[in-house]
Amino acid sequence: MSVPRIDRLSAVMALPLLASPALTAFGFRPNRIAPPQPRTWAEAIGWPLTGALLAGLVLLAVALLLLRRPGMRLLLLAGALAALVVLLGRGAVLLLEQAAPAARVSPGAGFWLAAGTLLLLLVDAFARMRPGPAARAALLACAVAGVAVLLGSGTLAGLSVAAEFRVRADAFHRATADHLVLAFGSFLAALVFGLPTGLAIQRHPGLRGPVLNLLTLIQTIPSIALFGILIVPLAWVAAHVPGAADAGIKGIGTAPALIALFLYSLLPIVANTVAGLDAVPRAVTEAARGMGMTEARRLWWIDLPLTLPVILAAARIVLVQNIGLATVGALIGSGGYGTFIFQGIGQTATDLILLGVIPTVALAFLTSSIMDLLIALSGGQPQ
Amino acid sequence: MTALRWIILIGVTGGLILFPALFEPLLRPFAPAGGPAIYDRASLASLTVSHLALVALAMIPSTLIALSLAILVTRPAGAEFLPMARVLANIGQTFPPVAVLALSVPLLGFGARPTVLALFLYGLLPIFENALAGLRAVPGSVLLSGKAMGMTPRQVLAQVEMPLALPLILEGIRISIVIALSTATIGSTVAARSLGEVIIAGLTSNNPAYVIQGGVLTGCIAVLLYDAFGLLIEIAKRLTGREPQQAA
Numbered sequence: 001m002s003v004p005r006i007d008r009l010s011a012v013m014a015l016p017l018l019a020s021p022a023l024t025a026f027g028f029r030p031n032r033i034a035p036p037q038p039r040t041w042a043e044a045i046g047w048p049l050t051g052a053l054l055a056g057l058v059l060l061a062v063a064l065l066l067l068r069r070p071g072m073r074l075l076l077l078a079g080a081l082a083a084l085v086v087l088l089g090r091g092a093v094l095l096l097e098q099a100a101p102a103a104r105v106s107p108g109a110g111f112w113l114a115a116g117t118l119l120l121l122l123v124d125a126f127a128r129m130r131p132g133p134a135a136r137a138a139l140l141a142c143a144v145a146g147v148a149v150l151l152g153s154g155t156l157a158g159l160s161v162a163a164e165f166r167v168r169a170d171a172f173h174r175a176t177a178d179h180l181v182l183a184f185g186s187f188l189a190a191l192v193f194g195l196p197t198g199l200a201i202q203r204h205p206g207l208r209g210p211v212l213n214l215l216t217l218i219q220t221i222p223s224i225a226l227f228g229i230l231i232v233p234l235a236w237v238a239a240h241v242p243g244a245a246d247a248g249i250k251g252i253g254t255a256p257a258l259i260a261l262f263l264y265s266l267l268p269i270v271a272n273t274v275a276g277l278d279a280v281p282r283a284v285t286e287a288a289r290g291m292g293m294t295e296a297r298r299l300w301w302i303d304l305p306l307t308l309p310v311i312l313a314a315a316r317i318v319l320v321q322n323i324g325l326a327t328v329g330a331l332i333g334s335g336g337y338g339t340f341i342f343q344g345i346g347q348t349a350t351d352l353i354l355l356g357v358i359p360t361v362a363l364a365f366l367t368s369s370i371m372d373l374l375i376a377l378s379g380g381q382p383q
Numbered sequence: 384m385t386a387l388r389w390i391i392l393i394g395v396t397g398g399l400i401l402f403p404a405l406f407e408p409l410l411r412p413f414a415p416a417g418g419p420a421i422y423d424r425a426s427l428a429s430l431t432v433s434h435l436a437l438v439a440l441a442m443i444p445s446t447l448i449a450l451s452l453a454i455l456v457t458r459p460a461g462a463e464f465l466p467m468a469r470v471l472a473n474i475g476q477t478f479p480p481v482a483v484l485a486l487s488v489p490l491l492g493f494g495a496r497p498t499v500l501a502l503f504l505y506g507l508l509p510i511f512e513n514a515l516a517g518l519r520a521v522p523g524s525v526l527l528s529g530k531a532m533g534m535t536p537r538q539v540l541a542q543v544e545m546p547l548a549l550p551l552i553l554e555g556i557r558i559s560i561v562i563a564l565s566t567a568t569i570g571s572t573v574a575a576r577s578l579g580e581v582i583i584a585g586l587t588s589n590n591p592a593y594v595i596q597g598g599v600l601t602g603c604i605a606v607l608l609y610d611a612f613g614l615l616i617e618i619a620k621r622l623t624g625r626e627p628q629q630a631a
Contacts, residue, residue, distance in 0.1 A: 007463075008463045008464075009463050009464060009467060120467065120470075120471065123467075123470050123474070124466060124467045124470060127466045127467075127469075127470050128466065216609075217606060219561075220561055220602075220605045220606050220609045221598075221601075221602040221605060221606070222564055222565035222568045222598075222601045222602065222605055223565050223568075223569070224565075224568045224569060224579055224582050224583075224598070224601075225565075225568065225582060225597065225598035225599070225601045225602045226598070226602070228582045228585065228586060228594035228595075228597070228598045229594065229595060229598040229599070229602075231586075231591060231594060232413060232591045232594070232595060235591070251591075252586075320476065320477055323479070324477075324478075324479025324480065324481065324482070325479070327479055327481045327482070328481060328569065331569075331572070331583070331586060332586060338481065341481060341482070341485045342572060344485065345485055345488055345572060345573055348488070348489075348493075350488075350489040353485045353486065353488070353489070354486075356485070357482040357485055357486060360479055360482055361477060361478055361479070361482055364477040364478070364479065365474070365477045368477050
């Protein structure tokens with residue numbers, strides 16, 4: 001082929017990229033809850049830098065259309081994304097310099113469009129490299145390090161979410177601890193309870209239908225409903241069982257949230273354990289028996305290793321689900337990032353909402369990436 | 384067993400919606416002394432209708448768009464977008480529904496609109512993923528037979544691929560609807576009229592009777608719709624000549 005073939009995906013994605021500077025780059029608010037006023041790149045960083053940005057975007061679009069090697073695309077896109085974020089931080093600082101102390105600057109639609117497009121192209125380039133576990137681990141480590149450097153360097157300190165964070169650093173750390181306890185604590189409890197349950201109902205097929213039906217029924221109940229309904233029995237326990245109240249069990253708070261998340265976690269773990277055990281080839285089991293392995297040794301050395309990828313897949317589903325659902329726990333006083341989200345909704349303070357949403361999504365994304373890695377290492381099919 | 388489940392679900396749902404006063408003796412012990420045991424700020428029937436309307440308004444466009452996208456990326460012309468579409472669907476799933484709801488508020492203000500937007504966006508993913516899985520699972524030999532019979536690509540899609548993928552597509556819609564029902568409940572925190580209002584009122588006024596009423600009703604409606612879709616899926620499987628799977 002003498003004429004370079006144009007990459008069709010890039011051709012489509014170049015449109016939002018090139019259109020993005022036409023949208024507002026920044027939202028400027030005289031105070032925390034005022035409606036944002038649009039500010040363009042030129043108003044924030046001046047014409048010389050804006051010219052460089054525009055030229056950079058055009059060059060990037062052309063390069064993407066012609067460049068098909070995923071590795072090169074990955075490097076190029078990572079560089080472009082980093083430059084865009086640095087410009088965002090610079091623009092926020094410059095806009096604040098001209099304004100009153102209470103003013104807030106947040107990224108506007110134009111920035112989000114450009115950053116989102118770059119991120120998608122980046123992920124696509126990475127997917128096209130068909131990376132093995134080592135490459136995935138490396139990229140994940142690079143991404144985490146990059147975000148850490150970005151946050152640590154104070155490049156983005158001018159943004160409104162950072163301002164919101166500075167006011168509530170203590171509350172934020174508490175919310176992080178609460179969120180982790182809710183999401184991972186309930187997962188561990190479900191694992192301890194769900195694995196033996198899965199094992200038991202796989203051995204006794206009569207139990208399979210009823211147990212899985214019950215767990216599906218629980219999963220179907222909307223989260224606030226389940227959280228709320230659990231308040232009633234727990235309040236009764238706290239009032240009537242000696243020592244329960246001293247152990248921290250109350251109608252509202254962490255206890256009902258933990259139990260609700262635990263109940264939601266059971267279905268994926270039990271169902272996948274059963275499916276994984278079902279899939280262990282009969283010939284393998286027979287061979288192990290022929291070698292004289294006892295039931296317990298077979299379970300430990302044969303069934304569990306072969307079932308591990310499927311159980312890890314369940315763990316991934318459960319953890320992502322729990323991290324998301326734990327936000328709802330804030331409505332019944334269990335803390336976590338949901339506190340910021342619902343406070344932010346109440347005060348119509350977008351920054352506060354973002355202070356809750358960003359770490360929740362980041363935590364869910366990081367967890368699912370790590371789980372994907374573990375699944376790949378255990379020999380399973382990552383998502 | 385199944386019949387009993389249907390009777391209980393329909394009985395409790397219908398009773399709570401149409402004759403809430405009947406449940407007064409059951410709920411009285413949970414209400415604060417002297418306080419109301421039955422939610423009276425709005426009729427449960429109107430809240431239920433509004434709740435289901437939110438879900439329907441979001442799910443119809445969600446289904447149409449997700450299905451079209453899944454069909455698009457499984458055609459030869461859209462094949463280049465398939466890896467990106469899968470990555471996007473995978474990343475999108477790590478966004479919690481509450482986050483989508485909360486971020487819709489600054490864009491659209493309070494009320495039904497941000498809720499419908501959040502339900503719509505979140506509903507896309509399960510339908511897309513399942514439709515994709517269903518369309519990709521159609522064996523190549525079957526597609527080839529269709530072609531050999533002289534079917535146009537459009538006919539193969541409409542008469543072969545879609546019917547074979549239908550059970551999985553319905554499964555995706557079922558997952559989306561269950562999530563949408565749950566998220567619509569949370570929608571009442573952004574002032575959308577839904578059954579979540581009853582639960583939230585119970586939580587804020589410390590009245591467990593309200594919480595139970597709203598919680599049981601939303602739970603029953605969710606399970607009812609889930610079961611109804613289960614029936615549809617069984618019918619779809621039977622129509623395409625697949626053995627109905629053993630009830631899981």
